[in-house]
Amino acid sequence: WCSCDCSFSDNGDLSSSQMYLYQRRLPSDVVPLHYDLDLQPNLTTLKFTGSVKIMVNVTQVTKKIVLHSSGLNITKATITSSGGSQEKAVELLEYPLHDQIAVIAPESLLAGQNYTVNLEYSSNLSDTYYGFYKISYKDENSKQRWFAATQFEPLAARSAFPCFDEPALKATFSIRIKRDEKLSTLSNMPKVLLYGNFSSGIVQDEFFVSLKMSTYLVAFVVADLKNISMETNGSLVSVHAIPQHINQVEYALNTTVKLLEFYEKYFLINYPLEKLDLVAIPDFQSGAMENWGLITFRETTLLFDSNASSARDKKLITAVIAHELAHQWFGNLVTMEWWNDLWLNEGFATFMEYFAMEEIFPELHSDEDFLNLIFKAMMKDSLNSSHPVSSAVQSSEQIEEMFDGTLEYSLCIPVLLVLGLTLLMLLALGMGRHLQCYSFQPYGCGCYCVTQVALFYCIAILRPDIDVFYCLNRN
Ligand SMILES: [Zn+2]
Numbered sequence: 001w002c003s004c005d006c007s008f009s010d011n012g013d014l015s016s017s018q019m020y021l022y023q024r025r026l027p028s029d030v031v032p033l034h035y036d037l038d039l040q041p042n043l044t045t046l047k048f049t050g051s052v053k054i055m056v057n058v059t060q061v062t063k064k065i066v067l068h069s070s071g072l073n074i075t076k077a078t079i080t081s082s083g084g085s086q087e088k089a090v091e092l093l094e095y096p097l098h099d100q101i102a103v104i105a106p107e108s109l110l111a112g113q114n115y116t117v118n119l120e121y122s123s124n125l126s127d128t129y130y131g132f133y134k135i136s137y138k139d140e141n142s143k144q145r146w147f148a149a150t151q152f153e154p155l156a157a158r159s160a161f162p163c164f165d166e167p168a169l170k171a172t173f174s175i176r177i178k179r180d181e182k183l184s185t186l187s188n189m190p191k192v193l194l195y196g197n198f199s200s201g202i203v204q205d206e207f208f209v210s211l212k213m214s215t216y217l218v219a220f221v222v223a224d225l226k227n228i229s230m231e232t233n234g235s236l237v238s239v240h241a242i243p244q245h246i247n248q249v250e251y252a253l254n255t256t257v258k259l260l261e262f263y264e265k266y267f268l269i270n271y272p273l274e275k276l277d278l279v280a281i282p283d284f285q286s287g288a289m290e291n292w293g294l295i296t297f298r299e300t301t302l303l304f305d306s307n308a309s310s311a312r313d314k315k316l317i318t319a320v321i322a323h324e325l326a327h328q329w330f331g332n333l334v335t336m337e338w339w340n341d342l343w344l345n346e347g348f349a350t351f352m353e354y355f356a357m358e359e360i361f362p363e364l365h366s367d368e369d370f371l372n373l374i375f376k377a378m379m380k381d382s383l384n385s386s387h388p389v390s391s392a393v394q395s396s397e398q399i400e401e402m403f404d405g406t407l408e409y410s411l412c413i414p415v416l417l418v419l420g421l422t423l424l425m426l427l428a429l430g431m432g433r434h435l436q437c438y439s440f441q442p443y444g445c446g447c448y449c450v451t452q453v454a455l456f457y458c459i460a461i462l463r464p465d466i467d468v469f470y471c472l473n474r475n
Helices: 016-021 244-247 250-267 310-326 339-360 368-380 396-401 406-439 450-464 469-475
Strands: 028-041 047-058 060-066 073-081 091-096 100-109 114-124 130-136 143-150 171-179 184-187 192-195 202-207 219-224 226-232 235-241 275-281 293-297
Touching: 016 130, 016 143, 028 060, 047 060, 060 114, 060 202, 073 100, 114 226, 143 293, 171 184, 184 202, 219 293, 226 244, 235 244, 235 250, 244 250, 244 275, 250 310, 275 396, 293 310, 293 368, 310 339, 310 368, 339 368
Parallel strands: 028 171, 235 275, 275 293
Antiparallel strands: 028 047, 047 114, 060 100, 073 114, 091 100, 130 143, 143 219, 171 202, 184 219, 192 202, 226 235
16 A cells, blocks of 8 residues: 555645545544543434544644544634643545544644544434444333444545544544433543433443543443443453343343453453453444454344353353454454554464363364365465455455455465464464554554564464464465
């Protein structure tokens, strides 16, 4: 892809006709540090309003700040310089084809300085299971109820709030959500406090500042939920469901706690958040999504009814939880630098899913499924259409295509095949180092991101007797 800077001239007099100059990738002269996000979803009108204050750091003098926004009606845009309190009006340009907006400052933004971009906006809750979306379901009295949740991976955070929506552009997030007092909200982090005018029936939940994270992992849920919880090693694990299904969450809670304890021991890195929520959503497109601290599931991949569910259901639920929990390390703590290396997330989470299941739940015989998966991969890899695990992707269409289900597996599994089982075990050994290398030390841009090549360097240092680059290049 082209990672060159956007070709704006910095004379500040851009017209909309010059917007074709935008590159698909965001320019590197402005990076986000922190988001203050306020949201007010309305489950009656099915719309939401929001305001976001994004603190950014300018790395090269410029007059423009280019970021993502999709389908948002931006009603106010200003900029504040660091230390200053005066909001200055800005010109706002939009380029919907690339989901981009540009904030044009009245004067040059200086290198090394921080600024805050303030944006107010409104939009509709989506009905596509993507972005900030709504779904309806029937409660125990057959009354229609609404449930709002998010699914941002890969490119939909930009449709819930303007942001620098690329995985390497990590930042911290403070999220506040207004809601009806009868509903609950959840987000990545635990709640700090609840305030509001209780007589009006509207209250506001504020969540703790997050760790540095990618935008695609931000999540929130507003719904009528019940939960059960258990504490393990300093983290509170809770499983949430709509009230009529709360009697089906116990298996998921026990399984999650066992797997979390296993991963903490195996990776030698504790799960870094004080809480982990798993939510069963009555209607959800994919099997589950690994949002940091708030994993969302389709009901059939989380709820287990001891009277009605089968052994096969139990295996599916266990596998999905094992996979999403592995992502809390592979993907969330250490993230691929760009979508071309999605296999680093999905390949490792898939491998760890089977590995953890075999260790903790041998009675489920997931080793048989693993073999099955390998044979399927061999068949796929023998087709002319097979392709390298790390593929060049740039456009939104190419990135979204990687998540269409069939491609995701064909991306991940040939890795297991090409590298071979011996190397796979070596990868498992290298993982600890991979996580240690990149989770706590700034890499490049100062965020915890990794590329395929960087990972293989890590393994090469661990095992100089094996030519890992030979194996890699064979693909
Ligand atoms: Zn995954």
